[in-house]
Every structure is written in structure tokens, then in C-alpha cells.
Amino acid sequence: MHAFDYHRPATIKEAASLLRKTENSRVLAGGQSLIPTLKFRLSKPSALIDLAGIGELRGIKLDGATLTIGAMTTHSEVASSKDVAIGIPTLARLAAGVGDRQVRNAGTIGGALANNDPAADYPAAVLGIGASVHTNKRVIPADKFFTGTLETALRAGEIITAVAFPLPKRAAYVKFRNPASRFALVGVFVAEGAGAVRVAVTGAAPCVFRVKEMEKRLGEKFAAEAIAKITVPPGTLNSDIHASAEYRSHLITVLAQRAVAAALAGK
């Protein structure tokens, strides 16, 4: 690792001011993605601003039609939260399937979203449910947040504070796990919300994306067979040592049907 300075502010305001004042500084959350990047010297921040001391970034709230999760909430906390189990049970299961126990105990939802790994699980939930990402500056709708491989709409110095999920009528996430990395080889999140169905796919392409044609068919009839013949062309998908683009394309259709069936079964 290159040398860096380290700060542990107690409030969001203080963190924002440190980020503004310290050129080329960077936020540290759970460190599960950032520390490997620093070890490989792929990133050379002058200072890390650790958010761990900021109480207002933690916690889960279920009120009325919205589930709000603080940016520094760990995957384990989401997995074991009663409010998440009541509000969006499939989100608790998604969190329980991220990486392994040790990663879930340290990694956070804010870190996972800011990182926007093309094979990460949370981006599929945020885009699939149509959640909004709250920062210290503004509210960013999911459709505007994920902009490319490891790229988001976040500006320099902007801090994710929370994610707000409107409660879907029903939803399910089905992940085909890469057994070596534990990330999604392909993962499909299907949600039926206020009058509309959304389908988000992770793991298959350079960035999480929606499948509008499936959404339209499912909007007409929320049943697995409605999308059995809809495929995403392999030309837009990733091919690597783990799977060909054709295989990923096949998986999207299969997993989307399984997700619809699971959502209908309330699983």
C-alpha cells in the first residue's frame, strides 16, 4: 500500500468537510473492497476518511411504505434485521448470500453501492425495486445511480447516507453464485411494485441493467411463463473464464422465471 493519512470523523458534516479539504481523499466503509484495491496499489488516496464513527449512518427503519437502511449498516445486520424480514424478506436473504460470514460482518450496503461491482448483489435490489440513494447532497433515483463498471453518479466528496426502498407488493432475487468468488455469475431481481414490474440483472454485463421487455410482459401477466421466450442477446453480455455470454444469456431467462415463481410463492 502507498502511504495515506487516516481520519475518523464523528459526524457526516465533519466527514464532508475533511473530504473537501483533503485533496484525493477517499471514504472508508467496511474496507472489504477498498483494502484489496489499496494492497494492489490500484488506488492511491492521500487520506482515508473512515465512516465507522458516524452513528447517524447506521440503522434500519421501517415506516409506512418505505424501508430505509443507513449506509454503514453491514450485510449481517440487514440479513438478521426483523424490519427487513417484514418489509422486504428477499432483501434479507440477498444480504445473507453476499460473500461469506466474515465479509458480511464487515462490508456495508453503502460501500457495496458506491463500489458498483458488476457482479455485486445489492445493485440488483436497488435497481430492481427502484430504490433511491440518499447522499449528503441529494437523492439519486436508482435509474440514475449506476452509470458503468465500478462507476456511479456520485460526485467527488459525496457521501451515501442511506438507501430508501419503497416496499414492493412482492419481490424475489435469485442468484447463480460463482463458487470461487461468491459473487453473482448472474443474479436476477424481480419486483412488482406500485403498478409496475421491474427486472434487474447483475453479474451478466459491465453494469447492472433492467430488462424492459420482461417488465412489460410481467406487467400484463405476472407469471413465469410470460417471459419464458424472452432472451437478452449475448452480444451485450460478458464472456470470461467463468461463463460465456451465451450461457449468461440463457441463465438470465431461467433465473428470471425462477424469481417470478419465488415472488409468487412469497419466498
Add this chain to the structure above:
Amino acid sequence: MGINLSLTVNGRAVSADVDPRTLLVQFLRDHLRLTGTHVGCDTGQCGACTVHLNDRAVKSCNLLALQAQGASVTTIEGIGEPGKLHPMQEAFRAHHGLQCGFCTPGIVMNAVELARKHPNPSEDTVRAELDGNLCRCTGYHNIVKAIVAGAAAMKQ
């Protein structure tokens, strides 16, 4: 340029000035000489470096020491001692849950949290929950047996 780090390790208050780059595992092994925590991969994959941070299993090669500021850390040295093993350690001994032993401290630390969450784990649960730990020797069968027995012993 050191930053002061104060935390509790195995019940003892510890304070030191550290370079911010110091990993938690380096702090434990090199500064405190607690060499029971191993480094297998140094990339967050193998789990050999697993310790408890506020009672939660984490990979100490994938955290900065400063991320444990003010926290309570427990290493393999903190749960038992020769002649007075923790029930999970004793179960690994009794069920031959190790060969070379390199992965064992990390697996035992993960298993202790696993047993707290699942006091009666099935073999399937143990296998699934051991995702974050790799063993090059045993083929896992005896590790799974040891953890099922260790979890039962921890309830007594």
C-alpha cells in the same frame, strides 16, 4: 507518522502508535506477537486470519488495525489455553478436525460465531457457513463433524 490505536485484545487493554497502513493481522502478529492468527492468502479469500471484532468473525488481513479503534478483539489465544481448551478447540482435537493446522485458528474462530448463531447446526448449515474458510488438507469432513460436536459442547 503514527496514529494512536487503543483497543482491547483478549480482554487486555492495548495501546500503540501505528502507521495507518498497518493491517489488523499485522498489528496482532507483529506488534502483539499473537502469532496464532495466520496469514494464508492476504487477499480476503482463505479465512486463516479470522478473529472476532466485537464478537463478530472478520478477516483481519482485510481490515486496517485502525478500524478496530476502541473495539474488543478476540484471537485464538483468547478463547482457550493449553490444558484448558475451548469446547470448539477440544472438538477439533477429538474429531481430528485438522492435519497441518494452518487453517485451524481461523476455522475455529468462525465456528465459535457459527455455533452462537446456530446452537444445533446441521452438517449442511456448517458447510454453507464455512464458505469463508479454505483448508488444503482435510477435505472438510472431520472439520464439519468437529463443529457439530463443538456446537453441542458449547451449550453445556
